[in-house]
Amino acid sequence: MRYINSAAFSKMEKRFRTTLINSLSGFKSVNLVGSISEQGVTNLSIVSSVVHLGANPALMGFVMRPVTVTRDTYNNIRQTGFYTFNHITTDIYKQAHQTSARYPAETSEFEAVELNAVFKENFPAPFVEKSPIQIGLEFKEQIDIKINGTILMIGEVKTIFVPEDCLAEDGFLSIEKAGSLTCSSLDSYHTTTQVGRLSYAKPGENIREL
């Protein structure tokens, strides 16, 4: 195994370091964040930092840099209070990746990358029509992470649209069956193959495959 320490990190070329460090956390969720400005311009941006925070209430967070390509998303969320997360499949992953380009605020990434926005069930923010798992959230709290200026945006899940045949009787939603991808580092996209589901673990008991 190769041993690398933080002294070596600081000597690395910037892009090399960014690519490497982004690989370390493991496979990441990958979602398209849909939002709309007060002026009615829709926005779509790809994020790989969505994290589950709690089930009751249903809370999810994602990490945002304050002054980057995602600023439109930030402004829209703070202005309107609503946004969506939309899973990405092999069919749309190139378009999804393209939303990370720095389009001007007056350009809708939905139009620029040719992904259709849909509004439904009176939810105020746009969903990605081709996404198999669509999640509507209400903004709850912004946490400023002072150590590096990033922001944790916390929202409550208010509405979801999921494929009927991917929802098991115990509440397990097979995002693999739905075609959701995972990503690694900055730009690598992956399908998945289930190894197994495991039973609830207790000391002294053997876990079993469900």
Added chain:
Amino acid sequence: MRYINSAAFSKMEKRFRTTLINSLSGFKSVNLVGSISEQGVTNLSIVSSVVHLGANPALMGFVMRPVTVTRDTYNNIRQTGFYTFNHITTDIYKQAHQTSARYPAETSEFEAVELNAVFKENFPAPFVEKSPIQIGLEFKEQIDIKINGTILMIGEVKTIFVPEDCLAEDGFLSIEKAGSLTCSSLDSYHTTTQVGRLSYAKPGENIREL
């Protein structure tokens, strides 16, 4: 597609809701957190909430519930200031899952699930010997998420051990080649298959596969 709203969430049976809501964020990173108490008892716990926070300095966070199975991990991190993240492969995923059982504080999960702890390069916290990607972190900051009592633990990457043949010339570390798994919901583990790496996106330019 099936439409479910937050009013329906609150009527769901608790375990069903937890399983469903945990499925929504997408595929998750899955890591074993290694730590050691001031008394020298090692601890190992599985977490699916590790998130990249920044590359320079190299910062990673993970979400912790304040009074649950992970309290030993919390105490150890706050006492000693150091911990490790270790990726999980198909070879060890059942042992990794078993660490989520509620063992008493005086029990080392390393021993209980028969995963060997290793100390190396003077790093104060234990790594998982069989893990292909081992990350040593120094605790930096605890952020209390008041909305639901969870805690975001932030640490700086101080040292890593990675397979030499998985590190590309541009800094991309192929965690797929290393055998790292991803997980979904509470208990589902998955291998991955790379669809592609995509070039840096710019407005008006076609992205290409790397």
